[in-house]
Amino acid sequence: MSTPDSEQIYTNLHALVRLRYTAGGFSYLPQQPVRSLLAGRKRSKLRGRGLDFDELRHYRPGDDIRTMDWRVTNRTGKPHVRVYTEERDRPVIVVVDQRLPMFFGSEYKMKSVIAAEVAAITAWRVLGVGDRIGAIVFNDERLAEARPARSEKKVMGWLGDLADMNNALSVNSGIDSRPEALEEALRATQRMVSHDYLVVLVSDFHGWNDRTLQSIRRISQHNDVISCLVYDPLERDISRADKLVVSDGFYQLEIDPTHQDLGGRFEASFKSSLAHVRSELLRHDIPVVPVHTARPAEKQLREKLGGQRVVR
Secondary structure, eight states, X not given: OOOTTGXXXXXXHHHHHHGGGGOOSOOOSSSOOTTXXXXXXXXXXXXXXXXXXXXXXXXXXXXXXXXXXXXXXXXXXXXXXXXXXEOOOOOEEEEEEOSGGGOOOSSSSOHHHXXXXXXXXXXXXXXXXXOOEEEEEEOSSOEEEEEEESOHHXXXXXXXXXXXXXXXXXXXXXXXXXXXXXXXXXXXXXXHOOSSOEEEEEEOOTTOOHHHHHHHHHHHTSSEEEEEEEEOHHHHOGGGOSOEEXXXXXXXXXXXXTGGGXXXXXXXXXHHHHHHHHHXXXXXXXXXXXXXXXXXXXXXXXXXXXXXXXXX
């Protein structure tokens, strides 16, 4: 059985299910409180409720002629109409990164754990308001897909896959990190969504390149996309560490960040890449929600998406 300390390094299905009781006080809808990071979105693809195809049946007196399916009518020789029902929900896809670069944390939790928690909280929030939720969970080796459903059982299924991938992370795994896995996950997302979806990307965006941006842009043409950018405070301010010990799982090396300004150069590189990702996404009207590893994920989501005052 896991302990609170071990849940800072790895998560588990029980912990992800437990988060359903914290999934409140925020929303991914375009209409947001003034303090929300999503307030003032210029153009949302979410068109509200619409019509969803329900069934094909024989024509009945009084049916609207505009619903006639002429192809089936001609093929069968009998008049058929297409019946539509009002669409009651908005499908949401959460894309969550569990690659090796996410297996890092200097304070409270690992990036991989925070990402898993953001995905779980999102799932419980969406399910709680009656919408459908699906997922694409990926690591350096494989990708698991779950189509949107209004089903607690199916959410539990892909949360189990997420927990399994999270627990498989190890510097001793012998698996090399694959930056291209991010692009592969986005291509899978493209195949899954059609239009009027909400796609929530949860990643540190390791492996970001022009092809990644193009994939996100194609998804956003007919859907809303929100990016939850996961990072560790030490990546932003490595000068806080007097000494650093890095390891490949076999060897350890102690590094002095002040030596030849290694810390300053690392911070400059990180801030440059982070700023590039954010600026490119925002340039295409894709909101970016920064989520760090030093505080509980649910508190950050409420502060940034619920319009609450951020306590620094």
